[in-house]
Amino acid sequence: MKYPKLRELKHAVIALIKGPYTSKFPFEPHVPAPGFRGKPVPDTKECIACGACANVCPARAIEIVDRLETNPPQREVIWHYDLCIYCGQCERLCTTEKGVKLSAEFDLATMDRSTLWSKIEKELVICEDCGAIVGAREHLQWLAKKLGPLSSGNINLTYAEQQELNVSHDIKSGLKNADIQRSDLYRVLCPKCRHLVLVFNQTGKQP
Amino acid sequence: MEKDKNMQEPKRCVIPIGPYHPLQEEPEFFKLHVDGEKVTGIDIELGYNHRGIEKLSEAKHFDQGIFLVERICGICSTSHPFAFVNAVEDLAGIEIPERAKYIRTVVGELERVHSHLLWLGLAGHFLGYNTVWMWSWKYREPVLDIFEKISGNRQHYAMMKVGGVRRDIALEDMPWIEKTLDELVKGVDMFKGAVMDDPVIWARTKGIGILTPQDIKEYGGVGPLARASGIDEDVRRDDPYAAYNMVDWKVQTWQGGDIFAKAVVRILELYESVKIIRQCLTRLKTAPGPFDLKVKEIPAGEGIGRHEAPRGEVFHYVRSDRANRPVRHKIRAPSYVNVATNEKSVIGCTISDALIVLAAVDPCYCCTERVAVVDAGSGKHLYNGNDLIRLSHEKTERLKKQL
Incomplete structure (x- = not known):
């Protein structure tokens, strides 16, 4: 019965010196490792609104809305972050390979779900x-x-x-x-x- | 009126297929029938977590389906994709590149390490050893950091892909991974000691919840559960895939079939996993070639894929008609058979032992929070999950004082 106690004591001392393993997350920002799959951020300049990402998205989190009634007609590509599973398929299979990039941003919790989106608007040729x-x-x-x-x-x-x-x-x-x-x-x-x-x-x- | 309309609506049917999946936030429901302190019977109800994954998978491309099956379980989130890509590659007759084999093996084994550490922590918590719980999860954290570095996420690694893997493991990351594993092995050494020479843990786990080899065969138990009863079976060795036949490792078995044996098997498997990962990383440093074959077409046919998940053998069956989606995708997860063995192991135990017996299968903790204890005579509910944890803690305290 003595040895287990001693072992616990040893680790208690180590923990005292080294401090806790956990970080004080909400108060200190956490920096994810490079290559982290966070929020996908579309690039207005590089995106060509082809809609390939919407086709490959496993969660159907990318919506394509074609507005023919506006002048000129518009296509909207909308990323819904509340549905997104952060798999990185849209980034990997982007036609131009630069249209959308996964950022390191992960802390997207909010009380209002309707704010969780970003949008690209491009002109359509009809x-x-x-x-x-x-x-x-x-x-x-x-x-x-x-x-x-x-x-x-x-x-x-x-x-x-x-x-x-x-x-x-x-x-x-x-x-x-x-x-x-x-x-x-x-x-x-x-x-x-x-x-x-x-x-x-x-x-x-x-x- | 509204209701009538719905009633008349044609083609409304319920399809009773799919993984009754007791792995992650599993709402299994155990009803323990007790007579005084003794457990006399158990009702296991599964199926609360039916999400229609198999039907959903028929609507997803082979490339998308991987992300779907990954989300069957949050803890072993590479086991299902692993079995799925094995099945699709069996169907299409694809031989993946050497580099992809090693990377897949590394991911699969890292997952086993973190899953077993998670179980060790929970087992400690149920026994009233919250220190073990915190230690174990502390040592699990660096494993998740490795995952974040090599795959981009702590869980849901999205590494598997038909014909290879999605990401390469960079050469410059390897020394850091090896160093982290060295630290981990020190932690596992400590756990080995903590289980092997702590008299209280001996008293709480030895000779409790025994599953004989005969029980395992009758119920079809798989994984560490079967290996703890002395049954030498492991898909990684019996039906080799990825790089498991290219590295040196052993299947760990133990005799006894009690909770102690289950814990020992899991701890010994941690060492084997680390050994496999080390060898794979060494080979990856020199292994040439691509890590992805860029498979474009899946032919018609059917294939099966198996993977030794941390909890046992996971099985996927895929049938394709040359379209880009499976026409049938059948999944069988290990806990589906393992949970049923509770019928054998828990009967005859005391209520305070019941919790750890149920947890020894490693289904997860949510199930135990749904336990209700029913008095065999009156059918009255006596305890809920939290009461059982309290009872378990009290027994450990009692034993500590006695020893």
Whole structure:
């Protein structure tokens, strides 16, 4: 019975000298190790609003809201931190690899859940004919840049590229065109409308 | 009216599948039937924690499903992903790179270390040794720090990935990890002493809650529970995966099947785990190659994956139809069989021993906080979980004075 007591005494003395292992957390900030998976912070400059993160998020914590009624139409990418599981999939599988980064911030406790989000807003390019979404403008520009000379085969990408250089006209979105014309090939169209232009003639019949 | 509408709604059904998962915040419910001081019967009710994980998994990609099964249990949060990736790799016939094997093994064994330390602490707490509790959790803390450094989080490491691991272990982190493990071994030495030569712990744990090898076979008990009864079984050795057949280690068994044996097996396993981690880290310093295969497609087929979790064998079955989600995902966790062995071990004990007997399975503590003691004659509720902890503490105090 003596030895266990002595051992306890020894560790009590060590604890007295070394002090407690725990830190005084709320009063002293805790600095996590580098590479810590904390709150994901989107980067307004680097994010292209492609929505890849929303597709890979296991917790469905990233929401994509397309607002077609605003002028110009907007896409909102919203990170809901109350649903987030801090797995880092959005960072790992980001299209540009820089659009969102996990920060070291972990202490997100709050009384008001509705404050736990952050948002990216990007302009959408919509089909000139039917008004369907073609993609986020910066996403098209990113694609054009990545494809380089190969992008010139795609009018939507060329348009996006030209607009970045300020040499393009403003898009007249959502004008329902009654007659399909060959020249429609050089307008910004969604894949469905482009198919119509390519396959049918003015009378609506296949040539 | 509102109710009627709901009643008529078609296709409302309850699907009775999934892990009745007694691992983490498990709402298991034990009803002890007692006659005076003696426990005469026990009702175990499981299924309070049904979250439909298996059904949810069918809606997640193979890459996302890992995060889902990781959250089955908070304490062994790499066991399920480990078994899941083993199953998917079995299905797809993938052989992961050497480096990934070692990293997976390190993560799996670090988890065993922290889980066993957690159990040691809780066992100490239930016996009335709050000092042991605090010591044990103090030594567990550096292990969690290692996790934070190598995976980015203390729990839910998100390291597993089909075809490899998500993060590499950097060369510059290794000396620090090895140093932390050295410190840990000193702590484990102390625990070994504390269990082996403390007469009060002997009196409280020896010959109590005995599970014979026959009981283990009848109930299908796995993990440290089975090894404490002298049954030499371990998935890591019997069906090797990751790097377990590439390093030198031994399966630890002990005879007796009482709580003492269970504690000893767990302490001895701590040494083995540290040994495995050390060897893996040494090999990682020179092991070349990628740590991830970047698997893009999962073929059709079915596969099984097993992993020796800290509490025993965890089993995953995955069936795929070449889509990017499993069409069936079956999970069996070790505690599901281990908890049932309480029927054998707890009957005949006194109420003050019942708590530690139930806890020796290592389900976790939430279950014991839901214990109700029912008098066998009248069916009246006598004690709740807190009363049992108090009774257990009182017995230890009594023994301390006697010795």
